[in-house]
Amino acid sequence: MASSSDRLLKMLLEIITKKECNEVYLIAEIGQNHQGCLETAKSMILEAKKAGCNCVKFQKSDLKAKFTRSALNRTYESKHSWGKTYGEHKEFLEFSKEQYQQLQAYSNEIKIGFTASAMDEPSLDFLVDLKVPFIKIGSGDANNFPLLTKAASLNIPLVISTGMQTMQTVDKIVEIMEQAGNNQYALMHCVSAYPTPPNDCNLQMIATLMQRYPTVTIGYSGHELGIRITEAAILTGARIVERHFTLDKNQKGSDHRCSLDPSEMCSLVRCINEFKHNAYISSSSLSADQVVTILGGGKQLEQALQEGNGKYKVILESELPCRHKLGKSIVAARNLEVRQQIQATDLAIKVSEPSGIPAEKYFDIIGMRLKDSVYEDEPITENMLIP
Ligand SMILES: CC(=O)N[C@H](C=O)[C@@H](O)[C@H](O)[C@H](O)COP(=O)(O)O
Numbered sequence: 211m212a213s214s215s216d217r218l219l220k221m222l223l224e225i226i227t228k229k230e231c232n233e234v235y236l237i238a239e240i241g242q243n244h245q246g247c248l249e250t251a252k253s254m255i256l257e258a259k260k261a262g263c264n265c266v267k268f269q270k271s272d273l274k275a276k277f278t279r280s281a282l283n284r285t286y287e288s289k290h291s292w293g294k295t296y297g298e299h300k301e302f303l304e305f306s307k308e309q310y311q312q313l314q315a316y317s318n319e320i321k322i323g324f325t326a327s328a329m330d331e332p333s334l335d336f337l338v339d340l341k342v343p344f345i346k347i348g349s350g351d352a353n354n355f356p357l358l359t360k361a362a363s364l365n366i367p368l369v370i371s372t373g374m375q376t377m378q379t380v381d382k383i384v385e386i387m388e389q390a391g392n393n394q395y396a397l398m399h400c401v402s403a404y405p406t407p408p409n410d411c412n413l414q415m416i417a418t419l420m421q422r423y424p425t426v427t428i429g430y431s432g433h434e435l436g437i438r439i440t441e442a443a444i445l446t447g448a449r450i451v452e453r454h455f456t457l458d459k460n461q462k463g464s465d466h467r468c469s470l471d472p473s474e475m476c477s478l479v480r481c482i483n484e485f486k487h488n489a490y491i492s493s494s495s496l497s498a499d500q501v502v503t504i505l506g507g508g509k510q511l512e513q514a515l516q517e518g519n520g521k522y523k524v525i526l527e528s529e530l531p532c533r534h535k536l537g538k539s540i541v542a543a544r545n546l547e548v549r550q551q552i553q554a555t556d557l558a559i560k561v562s563e564p565s566g567i568p569a570e571k572y573f574d575i576i577g578m579r580l581k582d583s584v585y586e587d588e589p590i591t592e593n594m595l596i597p
């Protein structure tokens with residue numbers, strides 16, 4: 211008899227490979243809303259299970275691989291900060307390998323899927339060792355082409371978010387997957403603004419992505435307030451849905467406010483079941499008018515569904531704070547000499563302070579020469595390159 215984790219994986223794979231189009235896979239993104247506390251994380255897993263979610267997700271980072279030294283050492287003055295520096299803050303929120311194993315064992319015990327986003331290469335290796343059912347690549351790494359190339363080569367399903375990116379970058383993600391012969395991945399429409407104003411939700415992008423990449427399953431990772439816009443995302447065609455989850459929206463932490471609490475998550479599950487019952491969930495996308503008719507309209511919903519915005523994938527102004535804080539840059543993987551010709555092994559992709567050339571230019575700068583020497587872990591900037 212298949213175990214429940216086998217069944218959940220089968221459901222996800224059938225959605226990803228488009229064998230199953232009448233289901234929605236719902237991920238409760240615990241992220242860092244556990245406040246650095248294992249027991250809170252376990253309570254959150256239990257609440258997500260009780261609400262009817264299919265999976266819980268954490269965020270795994272190897273801080274020295276994800277951030278440069280200066281990014282870790284910058285002061286983090288925010289009411290949401292858990293340390294004096296950004297590095298101390300992130301360290302406080304990071305679980306160890308043993309804690310991950312405990313959380314995974316607990317999730318297995320109560321029969322809910324368990325995974326995390328891999329925010330750098332060591333974390334990708336870590337999650338592969340942990341044998342998670344799929345790996346999430348968050349928006350911060352959607353332009354991290356070396357990480358995507360490695361992830362694409364592993365025999366494990368991927369769920370890739372596309373916040374803070376242009377269509378050109380999404381095309382490149384699809385090219386990387388195709389070159390690796392990987393057809394077990396989904397793309398998540400996402401806007402990395404916390405919370406996302408309804409006007410910027412651009413739900414028509416879901417239909418645009420479905421048309422542009424017809425063989426790829428499209429999902430939605432939302433950061434707006436409440437559940438209504440996520441309901442509309444599902445009717446528009448999202449078949450994997452991720453929302454941040456919290457036990458209390460008023461807690462300290464950057465993500466609580468735009469998270470769903472247990473009662474909202476229960477309501478979202480109820481809506482999904484109702485949509486299934488009414489046969490609204492199929493392989494096609496419902497039009498904005500159909501969605502408004504089903505959900506009953508309202509200004510915010512209409513703003514989220516408006517045509518036009520969804521045609522072009524651009525980096526929105528509301529995403530700039532997140533791109534500035536967590537967007538990845540190209541940095542030196544070792545000390546580099548003046549006039550040296552840049553090889554792939556000379557480069558690393560990290561969150562850098564100050565930032566450097568954005569990660570999506572990685573393939574463009576290989577083969578170019580440097581005007582200046584660059585120290586290991588320092589960002590590479592346009593003015594360092596000999597044109
Ligand atoms: C882009 C990305 O990684 N976003 C994640 C997923 O949505 C977020 O959970 C961030 O980790 C969080 O908002 C960061 O908050 P702070 O900077 O306070 O640790």
Ligand SMILES: C=C(OP(=O)(O)O)C(=O)O
Nearest residue numbers: 269327348349371400431
């Ligand atoms: C950053 C993440 O998600 P998203 O980009 O979908 O918000 C994540 O899952 O770690």
